[in-house]
Amino acid sequence: MFNSRSIKALQRIITETNASLLLTTSHKSKYTVSQWRDIFKTRGIDAKKINRLSSNSLEITRKDEILNWYNTKHLSNEDFVILDDDKKLNDLPADIKNNLILTSASVGLTDELADNAISILKKHQHQYSN
Numbered sequence: 001m002f003n004s005r006s007i008k009a010l011q012r013i014i015t016e017t018n019a020s021l022l023l024t025t026s027h028k029s030k031y032t033v034s035q036w037r038d039i040f041k042t043r044g045i046d047a048k049k050i051n052r053l054s055s056n057s058l059e060i061t062r063k064d065e066i067l068n069w070y071n072t073k074h075l076s077n078e079d080f081v082i083l084d085d086d087k088k089l090n091d092l093p094a095d096i097k098n099n100l101i102l103t104s105a106s107v108g109l110t111d112e113l114a115d116n117a118i119s120i121l122k123k124h125q126h127q128y129s130n
Contacts, residue, residue: 002043006108011045013081013114017121020049022069024062024084028052062086070096081117083109 013019023036031039033050040047053065060068066082066089074080082089082096085105092100101117103109 002045003108005110007044009109009111009114010083012111013117013121014045014047016118017079019081019121020051021047022080023050023052024066024082026062061088063088063092066092066096079121081120083113083117 014021021040028036029052033052036050036052037047040050053069062084063086080099082092082100083103084100085103087102089100089102090097099120101109101113101120103113
C-alpha cells in the first residue's frame with residue numbers, strides 16, 4: 001500500500017524533473033521491471049523509466065548495493081537522488097550522501113522532501129546547462 005501524499009510527491013518529482021526510478025527496495029527482485037511499472041501505474045505513478053539494482057544475492061547492505069551501483073553503473077554526468085528510509089545510508093560518502101533524501105518509514109515521502117529532491121535534480125541540471 002502506498003501513501004497517497006507520497007504518491008503525489010513522487011509523481012511531482014518525476015513530472016518536474018523527468019526522473020527515472022532505480023529501485024533499491026528489498027522487494028526489488030520480487031517483480032520484473034514491467035510488473036513494477038504496472039504496480040506504480042496502478043497506484044497513480046507514471047514512471048516511464050524504471051530500473052532496479054541487481055538481486056541482493058550476496059546479502060550485502062543497501063548502502064553497499066548503492067555504492068556498487070555508483071562505482072560501476074553510474075554515469076558521471078547522471079543526476080540522481082536517493083529516496084530511502086534506511087538511516088544506515090547516512091554513512092554513505094559525502095559526494096553520494098549529498099543526493100540522499102532520508103524519509104521516515106512511518107510518514108513516507110512528503111511535499112517538503114519532494115521539494116528538496118527536485119531542488120537537487122534541478123540544481124545539477126542547471127549546472128550542466130551553463
